[in-house]
Amino acid sequence: DVKVTQSSRYLVKRTGEKVFLECVQDMDHENMFWYRQDPGLGLRLIYFSYDVKMKEKGDIPEGYSVSREKKERFSLILESASTNQTSMYLCASRVLGRETQYFGPGTRLLVL
Amino acid sequence: EDQVTQSPEALRLQEGESSSLNCSYTVSGLRGLFWYRQDPGKGPEFLFTLYSAGEEKEKERLKATLTKKESFLHITAPKPEDSATYLCAGLSGGSYIPTFGRGTSLIVHP
Numbered sequence: 001d002v003k004v005t006q007s008s009r010y011l012v013k014r015t016g017e018k019v020f021l022e023c024v025q026d027m028d029h030e031n032m033f034w035y036r037q038d039p040g041l042g043l044r045l046i047y048f049s050y051d052v053k054m055k056e057k058g059d060i061p062e063g064y065s066v067s068r069e070k071k072e073r074f075s076l077i078l079e080s081a082s083t084n085q086t087s088m089y090l091c092a093s094r095v096l097g098r099e100t101q102y103f104g105p106g107t108r109l110l111v112l
Numbered sequence: 113e114d115q116v117t118q119s120p121e122a123l124r125l126q127e128g129e130s131s132s133l134n135c136s137y138t139v140s141g142l143r144g145l146f147w148y149r150q151d152p153g154k155g156p157e158f159l160f161t162l163y164s165a166g167e168e169k170e171k172e173r174l175k176a177t178l179t180k181k182e183s184f185l186h187i188t189a190p191k192p193e194d195s196a197t198y199l200c201a202g203l204s205g206g207s208y209i210p211t212f213g214r215g216t217s218l219i220v221h222p
Contacts, residue, residue, distance in 0.1 A: 004155075031208065043199075043212040050208070058209070090155050099144035099163075099203050101210065103155035 003027065004104035006091055012110045019078040021107050023091030030096035032074035034058075034066065036087040037106075043090070049074055051096070081111045114139045116202050118213035125190055125220050133185040133198055133216045141205025145183050147176050148199040150215070156199055159185075190220045 007022035023032065033048040035058075045058030047066040055066050063085060067075040074093075078085055088108050092101040115138045125131055137145065144163055148156035160169040162178040169176050173194065175186045185198055197217045201210040 006155075033209075040214075042214045045209055048209065088153075099210075100146060100158060100161045102158055103148070106153070106155040108153065 004091060004093055004102055006089075006104040006107050008107050009105060010108050010110075012112065013078075013081050014112055015082060017078075017081045017111075019081050019109070019111075021076040021078075021089055021091075021109070023074045023076070023093075023104055024072055025093040025102075025104075026072060027093065027095070027102070028071065029093035029102075030071070031094040031101075032068065033092040033094075033101065034064075034074065034076045035090045035092065036060070037090055038087050046076065081109075083111050085109065086111045114202060114204050114207070114211040116200055116211045116213040118198075118200050118216050120216060121214070122217045123219070125187075125218070127191055127220055127222050128189050130186070130188045130190070132187070133200075133218070135183040135185070135200030135202075135213055136181060137183070137200075137202040137211075139202035139204045139211065142202060143205050144203045144210075145178055146201045146203070146210060147174075147183070147185055148201070150197045150199055152197075159198075187218070190218075192220045192222050194218065195220045 004025045034046040035043045049068040065077045091104040147159040150156045160176040197215040199215045201212040203210040
């Protein structure tokens, strides 16, 4: 069964803090993705990774970075959190060459 | 540019009242059309992938169909537990990244 987990369901941080969001999949998927989801804006891609140590910017990478040191783990880093980064963050993964993405449960981040 | 438009934005049904959700897409060389269900505060849950016009897939009270321009998610005799937001996404032949619609929020009243 498909399993994507995210390190936290809810997170509250202060402006300026460095924030780490972690995503782990146990399906040996090559591709991993980070999205944010906001009311009225839908899902927007932040970064994605084709495979270990590979990353590509998505539509809204500003203020974010990522790390993929191991195949199963894809981390999203907010270098200096700001209030406009308050959002629902969703991780997804996919087998290379297949089309369907599988999502994690999401992390709802509040930046005060 | 690839586009996916879902309608209606919101839909209220009575329990047992069948209906359809629409997903219109402009995606070059469609490689896959996806449907997800998303409950409030949770991640999208995969429902179906459709690959070519004429294809249909079913799961319980849900049936997804695909034409060359749109996909429908038919809900037969819905129950309150079918209440959720339903997301549609299309993947083009030249991209790794699907284009998502904004979703349809479905509420089924008992």
